Each structure stands twice: as C-alpha cells, then as structure tokens.
Amino acid sequence: MSNYKILVIDDEPQIRRFIEIALKTQNHHVLLAETGLKGIQFMIEQMPDLVILDLGLPDMDGHEVLQEIRKWSNTPVMVLSARPDEMQKVLLLDAGANDYVTKPFNIQELFARIRVLLRSRHTVLEVPTVFDDGYLYINIAAHVVKIEDISINLTKKEFQLLALLLKHQGQIVAQADIIRELWGSTHTEDTHYLRILTKKLRDKLEGGASKYITTISAIGLRFELK
Known part of the structure; x- marks a missing residue:
C-alpha cells in the first residue's frame, strides 16, 4: 500500500x-x-x-x-x-x-x-463493454457508437473519453484523472483540452444537450445512468 x-x-x-x-x-x-x-x-x-x-x-x-x-x-x-x-x-x-x-x-x-x-x-469491477438504452448504443470492444442505429464517427480521443466515462458510469471521474489518462501527466493543468473535447463529444451524442455527460463544476465528469 x-x-x-x-x-x-x-x-x-x-x-x-x-x-x-x-x-x-x-x-x-x-x-x-x-x-x-x-x-x-x-x-x-x-x-x-x-x-x-x-x-x-x-x-x-x-x-x-x-x-x-x-x-x-x-x-x-x-x-x-x-x-x-x-x-x-x-x-x-x-x-x-x-x-x-x-x-x-x-x-x-x-x-x-x-x-x-x-x-x-480500487477493486476493479467487471464493467459491461456494451451500453444500449434504445437510443444510444456503445460497444467498447468493437469501437462502435450508434444513435438510433445510425453509426456515429468519433475521433480517437472522443472515443477514449466516452469509454473512460462509461467504465465508471454513474460515478464522477476527476478532470485531472481524465486529462492524465488521455494526454499524459504533463498536461494536468491543460483543462481547456478537456472542455473542448467534451463539447465535441456532446455535440455528436446529444446535439449539445447534457443528456448523458454531466459536468460537475471544477471536479469532473459523469456518465449518467438513465
């Protein structure tokens, strides 16, 4: 320890x-x-x-x-x-x-x-690699994201962010941890990277509406369970 x-x-x-x-x-x-x-x-x-x-x-x-x-x-x-x-x-x-x-x-x-x-x-829980609520479909293993059965094209970083949040669905993931995971430990102060990436991902998934990804101000992001 x-x-x-x-x-x-x-x-x-x-x-x-x-x-x-x-x-x-x-x-x-x-x-x-x-x-x-x-x-x-x-x-x-x-x-x-x-x-x-x-x-x-x-x-x-x-x-x-x-x-x-x-x-x-x-x-x-x-x-x-x-x-x-x-x-x-x-x-x-x-x-x-x-x-x-x-x-x-x-x-x-x-x-x-x-x-x-x-x-x-820090016990690692077995997290399903597939999410499907009838509107949004995510298959982490296959790198497939669909909305109402129409494929959505995500960049590598957008997909990494979505997969990370889905892995911890319903829980807050600290912005510093997200930045460290996606860009490395030398970028932990570059919070604007995450703001821009989150907006792009939201626009593709939700048309800009905060339906799946919730921002907890100055803390982090959470993938919401509906």
Missing part, C-alpha cells in the same frame, strides 16, 4: 501531526485540514483517495462535512471520534461513512482499516 493521497480533517494539531507522520511511513501523500470548510475545499481541488474525518470540528459538525462530500463523491470516509456512541456510529454509517474509529486508537489497526478501504476503492 503506497502513494495514495489521504486527507485528514481534524482540528487537533497533535492528532493531525501524529497521523501525518504515521501515514508518511507508509509512503502516502497527506493533506491536512483543520476545519470542515478547508477539508471540503481540499476534496474538490485534490480528489484524495481516502478521507479521515474527525467529528468535532470548529466550524461545522463532521456529520455535515460527510453529507456535503456524499452529494458528489464516493471517496471512502473513515470517521474518527472521541464519542463512543453506538447510535451515532449507526447514523454516520447510514449517512455514507465507510468506517468508524474511536479515539484513542491503535495505529496498526488504523493502518489495517485504511488498507481495507483502499482495496475496496
């Missing part, structure tokens, strides 16, 4: 520092936020692989932060709390938390729980 980006949202400097040092021994990249608002900003800008979220934040309750994250992200969230309240634990898990750890905690147990969440996030 290495090279994952982990966001720690906790208002206690000692806890933040302790977790940061521990995670860096596992070769993780660590982002630190002392408030809920800063944590949400990091979520949008950095798209971490995992969030460690404390409940007792100075500006907003951790439950509110979790609810905000779950409006647009499926990133695993591990809740840290000094409150050993079983009902609260149930409510947080129902609200979208993936795990709940009570302070004080054993660092080796924390590592083990993190490994489980990261494995779950």
